[in-house]
Amino acid sequence: MKNQYDIPQMGFGTFARKGGDGIEAMLVALETGYRHLDTAQDYGTETEVGQAVQRSGLNRDDVFITTKIATGNLGAGALISSLRQSLDNLQVDQLDLTLIHWPSPNNAVPLAVYIEQLAEAHELGLTRLIGVSNFTIAMLEEAQAILGDLKIANNQFELNPLLQNKKLANYCIKMGISVTCYLPIARGILGGVPEIAQIAARHGATPEQVALAFEFAKGYIAIPTSSRADRIRSNYLATKLVLSAAEIATIETVDRGQRVIDPAWGPDWD
Template identity: 80%
Template sequence: MKLNQDNIPKMGFGTYDRKGEAGISAILVALETGYRHLDTAQDYGTEKEVGQAVQRSGLDRDDVFLTTKIANGSLGKGALIPSLRESLDNLQIDQLDLTLIHWPSPNNAIALPVYIEQLAEAHAMGLTRMVGVSNFTIALLKEAQTILGDLPIANNQFELNPLMQNKNLASYCKNTGISVTCYLPIARGILGDVPAIAEIAARHDATPEQVALAFEFAKGYIAIPTSSKAERICSNFLATKLTLSEQDISAIETVDRGQRVIDPEWGPDWD
């Protein structure tokens, strides 16, 4: 199947902190439950666990969509492709489905063209089927797309959940054909304290987390929740079966607080 941003599995499993044998077990539960998209990163230190879990699962390589993200320390001239080859070795695969720049270079210490051009080179070499970015603002997306030319930015991964809806950035991505992946999609489990979400969850006999994920899927986004607990992994996956009404979606849109959690001092000037 030819992969593009329209067929990235909407329900992904994040692998941050899924380390060691316990991490492999959690990833295996996700795969057994039906997740077919695993998200990792060089900085997570979980690429080996992801690779081992996929091997143990017995699933064919083509059945699992794999994303990794390039660390800040691998953005310099000549560094990205060797780091990506190491990621491929860790994952025990020949090609990533999607490779993202994890963060724009802190304080622009490395000029954007230096690492975006290497990302394009990695694609040309067949190391990754698609390329994208993470934590990129509208201005950075425009600059990166100019550098990439005809090679599309397939995805932008950034913090998005009912309390941090990032509407301007999400709208820009949607209007320019860039798929959106939501990290922290269930806002670290605090959504039950939001009355509108709690009410919708009760009415649908669902969890607040399922409501958040269903909202994101209704918007056309990809989401990558994670957990170490089998019951939570399975519960989150049930969001794929939950259909919210237009009234539900409108109600959730009103709870946006712009409540950003991931905000390093060296991060970009957010939209």
């Protein structure tokens, strides 16, 4: 399952997947069928991602790799060199997608400074697609105005049945910006939501599979992670789960606006 930018909808998040155990988890994901690995400069897992792809035996073109620029690398002249380091860590010549991980905290670096560098990275061929993460509608509009004809391909933000972020997600879809959901299975607490538990039972599925299937039905990309092989494989089965329109409507009613990642210096959310 891919979207208009050929980004596989089912991705594997690599936060905390460090060292040998992290590489093994990524290898399980790739063996299972995941073809999208999501990393970030701040995760410290780019080297593991590179090694996992190398060890998997898959061709580079078969694995979609996303990284995210750390807030410490947004200043003038910093982004390009940091991205070149990411490419070295990953042992690749080009990223598939490069995101700004967070808007500069408290706007310490003006948005134009790092968006222009992101465009330069694209022009240099360091990344095939560009995008952002944790950007509000106002920030997306400002960034796109700076970029002109170069499209923002993706906005990655917290989204799951308990935080559906409908205003932002709907805006992105309307503007042709793909949506990637982080914390897409809400850290495993969805079994405590009766509506989701009932849908899961009806399908002989897990609550996590139901959440992912809901996100895929909306056209979103999701990047669950786990260190456990059984959960990595179980989550992947969501790609085969088809929910009815009534079930999707039911899940839409459980939105609690329940945000988990909310730093004091973060943006004013939509």
